Structures are given as structure tokens and as C-alpha cells.
Amino acid sequence: MKNNKNISGAEAVIKSLIKENVDLVFGYPGGAIMPVYDEFFKFQDKVHHVLTRHEQGAVHAAQGYARSSGRVGVAITTSGPGATNLVTGIADAQIDSTPIVCITGQVSAHLLGSDAFQETDIIGISMPVTKWSYQITKASEVPVAIAKAFYIAKSGRPGPVLIDITKNAQFEMFDFNYKKCIGIRSYSPIPKIDKNKILDAAKLINAAKKPLIVWGQGVIIANAEKEFKSFVEKSGIPAAWTILGASALPTSHELNVGMVGMHGNYGPNILTNQCDLLIAIGMRFDDRVTGDTNSYAKQAKIIHLEIDPVEIDKNIKVDVPVLGDCKESLAMLSKNIKTKSYKNWLKIFDDLMKKEFNKVIKNDLSPKKKGLTMGESIIAINKLTKGKAIIVSDVGQHQMVACRYANFIESRSNITSGGLGTMGFALPAAIGAKMGAPKREVVAVIGDGGYQMTIQELGTIFQHKLPVKIVILNNDFLGMVRQWQEMFFDKRYASTEMVNPDFVSIAKAYFLDSEKVENRSDLEPAVKRMVESKKPYVLEICVEKEDNVFPMIPSGASVSDIRLE
């Protein structure tokens, strides 16, 4: 192309993004990235730039976009504080394996190390929480580095990549030539599947009497929902999910036995310590899932389908590791297993679910007390969105309740900060999720604490007219911490009570439709108005102040010591 001769590094950044099929970025301008922003202006018909109200909002939005669309999210900011404000989101993307590319401006190369205005060593700061990072100091490095960035972010186990571009490299002129990255010699993202391991795994599965599947986000990342469903159905094995695995198999599927982990369902947690075979798929045995590892599934043989070799034997020693892309390994495994069903074994799950229903769920969903519960709020959202919405939850009690009671039909319907537990994630992530899946309803479910950490993104929603639905489950407390204080610190509520502003007024000040619900009879009509609105909507639901989330595995206890009250 003739017009690729003698172009600036900044123009090359945009052209490289276009070559990677990027048509949307989230960001915030500033001194060291201005040449690139000037090109955004020129290329605005090709690349849409969403101006967030804080750089943290930009990176969470990029994460939300990546999670709902399966594409790489892009966040772009200036140097110094612009760059450091990305760090929380980068760490979140790293631990939740979210493909994002962050581009930061940097002071000119000749000023590096001189403590220049807004200079910060973002490469050094972000290194432990990025999959890869690179500092560009010459324009000619732009296409190569960006091509590598997208390849690395997306391939294998995805993750965040940071590209830092010095200002001189943005101004420098060169001849642009883009080649997509198709491989890096020091990097093999997808391990080859060992057929013997498939056979070993199939043998264990065929011989099992009480097997249990626990799946994670790996199934979604690998786009392996179909292969996974076939595997579950052919094997007849009850399947439980981690919080990030939610929605890969519909909630109502007869073999879906619920969520594992600290606030997961009673049955799958208890029966983890009774199954004779545990098949872990695309999950990493996080401590919130395993509880005490010394008493986790000790009686069972364990098969682990996993793409990342570091996860094998990291937290839990496994008997048969099956390395590789689970889209392939699940299909291979399905071919080698017998069609079976486990009626008696499934009945135990059912019985335990009944117990949980009577002790916990009934009171959550059809409470006898006056105050509203988080559970019934989620059920109202389920009902009125017909289970089709993407639920973006923040962190805390409402998150656990949302994951427990949301009814998922489609995959990629549950977006939440799992590994890092980043309060403030949901509002900006919902922006990205909506833009990544514009045809789907997106409902952000947020607590009153987390909401105020990134509340400024209401401005982004207003400016860009994004029809995101926001539900604040307000208990005037940092509820999860308060619950721990109640249970483990003799009710000493140290700094967990929140004196909150009028959230409806705040939303209205941003010109957003908003209302507040305090009574049960108003709940469904209000949720209905929110869902039927074509515009962004903020619904504050005032819930019982001191409700607790159960079941619960106390920190450090075994999964089988899960408590119902």
C-alpha cells in the first residue's frame, strides 16, 4: 500500500490495531500518548474510542469486552498515573486469564530514567502481572510488537499484554509493513495431547462408580461448550462449576449439580470428598474452590484437563494430567468412554440439594421476613430477562448470590472478577460486556461498596449512550466483610458500615433513569421497567442489612465441612 510509506509510529499503532480487526478501544488520553490520540481522531470511522472516566474503568471495560465477545480487549492510556491506574485490571486479567492488550504512552527514549514528568517504569511495575510486555522505543518496532502482543494475549492460556511506547517512537516516521504473528520460537501455547493420557483417563472414567466433573472457565475460553456438553451427556457424570465456569453448561441441565467452592452448593462440595473420580476441566484448584487442600478429594483419583502445564500438580496432585486444548481433548475423551448413567449417585446430589433448599434457598428466595433479600432480587432479574441476560457482578455477597441464583442459558453469561476479587470491576466491565455483545441484555449487579469504587463510569455510560442495566444491591454494609466479622470476629464491625449517598440522585445527575425499591411488592414491577427500558437504567434495591451468604466453607476448612447456617 502506497500510503503506508513514511508514516508515523502513532499512525502505525492504529493501522496495526486495524490489522488485528480491532474496531473498539477503551482509554483515556494524556501527554505521552497524544500522537496516537491524534490518529484516533483521523481514523474514528474505523476504530471507535470509548472515553472512560478513569483508566481503571478502561481496563475493566476491555476485560468485560473480552469476556463477553471472546475477542481481545484493548485499553490505551498515557504514561505515569495513566499507566499505573491500569495495574489492578491487568492483575485481574492475569489471574482470570482474560485476553487484553494495554497500550501505554511513555516519555521519550532519551528521557527514560531521568524522572521526567509522568515517567514511571510501567514495564517493571506490571511485569509480575502480565503475560508479556514490551517497551517500544523505535517506530519500526510498532507492527512487530503489536502483532506479537495480540498473538500472545489470545493464544494458549490467554492473558494481559502491555505495550509501552515512548513518545519519540510515536512521532518517528518509517515504512509500515504488517505481518500477523503466527508463532514465537520460545513459546508453545498449546501442548500436544498425549493419546495415552486420554486412554488412561477414559479407563478411569469407564470404571468409576461415583465420578464428579468440576469445570472452570477453560471450557469457555476454549469455545468447547459443545464438546463439553457431549462429554457430560455421554458420560452421564454429574458436573459442578467454579464461579468462572458458570454458564458453560445451562444452569437447568439435568447433570448440572451446581457450584463448588466457599459459597457453592452443598452437594458438590460435600460429595467432592466422597466421589471416587474427580474430573477437573479447565480449572485451577483455587483455594476458594478446594478449601483445605490436605483434605480435598483424598479418596478420589483425579483427572485434570488443562492447557497450562504450571497448573498440573500446582495445588492438587493429580493422577492423570491431560495437557492440551480441552476442545480437542474432550472430543477425544468422549470417543473413548462408555455411555453411562449414575442414578443412585445423582440421587445423593438431589437429596443434598433438598437439604440446602430447606435450610438456605427457601429463605433466600421466598423470605418470610419483611426486608428484601439479594436472592429474590436475582430471581426477579432472571425471570424478567428470561435468563438470557449477561450478569456482570462485582465482588462480595451480591456476587456469590448472583452466581448461585442466576439462571444461565447461554455461555459467556457470567462475567465477574473471580481470582483477584476486584471491587469496582462490575460497572466498567458491564460497559465492555455490552459493547462486546450489543444484542444481549447486560445487567450489572453491584453492591453499594464496589459501586462507589468506580461510580464515575456512569459518565461513560451517559456519554456513549450505552443501555447497560445496573442493579445496586444496597445493604449499607461491606456485606461480605461484615459477615466474616459476625462469624469470626464476634460481631466487631470495624469499618464495614457504609453511610451512603442517594444513589438515585447520583444516577439522575448523570441524566440516567433511576429508581429505588424498598418493598417486595415493588420489586418485580421495577425490574420489569428496567428490563423494558431501551436506555441505561440504575435500579437501587434496598436489601436486608445483615443477611449472610450460605452455604459457606469457613476459610481453611475442608469442603466437606461446609456449613448451612
Added chain:
Amino acid sequence: MEKKTLFTVSIYTENNVGLLNRISAIFLKRHINIESFTTSECEIENVFRFIILVEMTHSGINKVVKQIEKQVDVIKAFYHTDEETIFQETALYKVKSNSLFEEREIQKFIKKSNARIITVNPEFFVIEKTGFRNETDKLYNDLAPYGLLQFTRSGRIAVTKSKMGISEILNTFKNQKKK
């Protein structure tokens, strides 16, 4: 408790600024102390080799080396015990010149330890000793009473008895790309 052993970690990497940080961060994050650290270009052009000495449990080193190998710019990482490697370190001892002539013992130590004098001038002379750590330690202890102006020791350098096969990995990649 699982027993701790001294492991020599060998890491083959691309020539990338910042990789040093990435690798050291893996140890830092797990609060593991590094005993010694050496890096240089290896037998393949533009491929660097890190040699890191750490005392760890077997299961611990296995996890850490997998984390290192996971880094995009790391070609391959290995860990070996002392029995599986051939290793050496080098030490330099700077001593006042007059003690070389006045203290006859010093000359004896140099001869006995197979060390050599690499420079002499009117003020000081420098002894170089290559060997195992206990040998450089012994010479240090011998010389210390006579006053050491400076003492420094390199990290461990090591080659393994078994093959590493780095060229093979790189060639496989090249051939795949051609296809």
C-alpha cells in the same frame, strides 16, 4: 517436611530486556532466596543462558521451573542436582603487595590451592582461584588473617552431563514455520 536440596537451574532465553526481572520475580513472589545467579550468551547466537542456584524442595523447584518455562521469552528451563552437573566458580582475592614478600605462607597457599596470581603492582596483587565453593572458601580462610583488601566470588557456572537439546527445539520451530 520435604528435604531441601541445592539445585542448579538452567534457563535458555531470548535476548530480551526485562526478562531478568521476570525470572527474579518468580523467586521473589514465593520468597525464595537465590544463592547465586549468572547469565551470558550460550553456544547458540543470541540465546542467553541463566544459571541460578537455589536451595529448595524437589516439589518446589519443579513448580518454579514450570513457571519460568511458562514465560514467553524462555525457550526451555531445567533443574539439576550437583551430581548431574559439572560446575565451578571463580574467586578473586586482592592482597597488599608487601605481604606477598614478607609472608612466605601466602606463596604456599597459592601453590597448594592451584590458584594463580593474575596481576602484581607495587601496592597490591590479585589472586584468582577457580574451583568448588569449599576450595575458594578455604583459600579465603587462609588469606584472611593476612588482610584481604577485596574479595569477590562469581556465581556458579555449570554444564550438565545430559543433553539440553536447545538447537533441536529451535530447529523444530523453524521447520514448522516452513511448512
